[in-house]
Amino acid sequence: MTDTAAPLIALRDVFKIYGSGESEVRALDGVDLDIRTGEFVAVMGPSGSGKSTCMNVLGCLDRPTRGRYLFRGVDLAGASLDQLALVRRHYLGFVFQGFNLLARTTALENVELPLVYRGVPTVERRRLAAKALADVGLGGRELHTPAELSGGQQQRVAIARAMVSEPSLLLADEPTGNLDTARKHEIMRLLRALNDERKITIVVVTHESDVADFASRTILFRDGRIERDERRGAPS
């Protein structure tokens, strides 16, 4: 991680406003944020603080009402929905609180899915998906469906799915919200390892401080603004 590199992500005076007039709600109220390649960022804040909205904007799932969103130096403020989809396809990986795996579909097929949209040939797709599953410690579970896996295992499948396309940025929205403490730490150690070993940039939204402790930087949202932005020393 070098501080001189151009930021992977830069939000400049970003607003997200719902409604208008009296009922106007400013989910994001002038946010400035830089995230550099290789960072492991925890986004915290009470519910309604704008952390999820920020996540959606970062994840190109939502467009800001105002302001600039630079991804790898390219402004996405005016991008079309299809262009945003392509950014997601090629640069982003998602992990959700509810795992969001396709039901009645094997782990392998779930992990393959992003590669399908990338147009990777079947054989190569199988190989990469199997490898990604092995990387998260689920080698041998390729043909299990989500219903046959525990919550922690499902979340590992989801992480494998997010990682299989080698994204520039991994976005995790409350990834441990549905897990017990032991599983929670297991998942966070996995993310930590991905960040350490592969220099994957990770942004985790959480409201639990023990989860945030795994990150090297913590951003606290309140009322649509960044209230605090702390870095710990660079991870070993």
Added chain:
Amino acid sequence: MKTLLMLTSTLGMALREIRRNVLRSVLTTLGIVIGVAAVIMLVTLGQGATDKVTGDIAKMGVNMLTVVPGAERRGGASVGAAPLTLDDARAIRQEIPSVATVAPSAGRGLLVVSANQNWSTTVTGCTNDYLSVRDLRLAVGRSFNEAEAQGGSPACVLGPTVRSKLFGQGDPLDASIRVGKVACRVIGVTEAKGQNTFGMDQDDFVLMPLTTFQRRILGSRDVGAISMSASTETAIPKVKTQLAALMRARRKLPEGAPDDFSVRDMKEISETLSSVTGALTALLGAVAAVSLVVGGIGIMNIMLVSVTERTREIGIRLAIGARAYEVLLQFLVEAVMLSLFGGVLGMMLGLVGSYAAGRALSFPFRVLPEVVVIAFAFSFLVGVGFGFFPARRAARMNPIDALRHE
């Protein structure tokens, strides 16, 4: 290359989705199955009926025209019109060049009696030409010889029905039967033709020489009808006009007076019947096509349910980077595959069904390739048409809302 890959994986996904819910998929496509099967069955059977009618009429005589006395009108020929004569037949043979054969005849319903059996049938006095005009062939025996035709010893040719009624399995040749009051020798039996389109037995008749019939049975020189065959099918209209003109002249009808005779033309009858069966087929086919639309609505219904059910999946796909049109394509392909699957199933069902029904009704079985193609194309279009709306609904989802959907 990438698009092709995308398309094959979309096909794969659609197949998997259909297999995942086999019972629902089958029930969904049932409407299409029934629709396509109905269209194919009705059209194929309709075609079979038309073929049968055309074939039956060809059996009644090729290129045949018949002139009978009396104007054609509802309720039968008018009474009082002058009968035809043998001279009329002769004149037709001489004056109308496109006529190949002329066969004057006269008929009457009579009781025929053999040793211990009797049977009521139509007895026709005719010449040998009648056989060729009517397309009658002899199964056994011979036709009338010169002496018999000139009115010598009475001879007769039996239709197969009469033969079996009078003789059963026995040999009718050279047997003596009584036709009305005339004792008569059996010289031949014609080949069976079976029933015609109207269910009339075409084998129930006795033929005897016209001269004998006129002298011994009719007691007059009248001719009931003159049948003739045109040399070619295309000559039929010309023959018809010339025949009408000739008959008017011979019967001395003044200008403007209506015809007191009528000309029947097998081709005309056959065309009328064919067009009737054709129209009926089209009508029934259209009714069956409505069930295709109903089937399409069934597919749309299930696809809408499926889209709602799979909202989360759509959200996942969108988050992973599927573009709106790729989601649209996925659901559209699924609908089209369901519909085509139904189409193929319906096609097989329809062909098997029409084959079976055709056998039961003794219609000829002929598959019209264009109907199969149209049914296939139609089920494809139904899939696209009724799959589009649900697919567009899926494609227009907002990924954030879709992911949050419970």
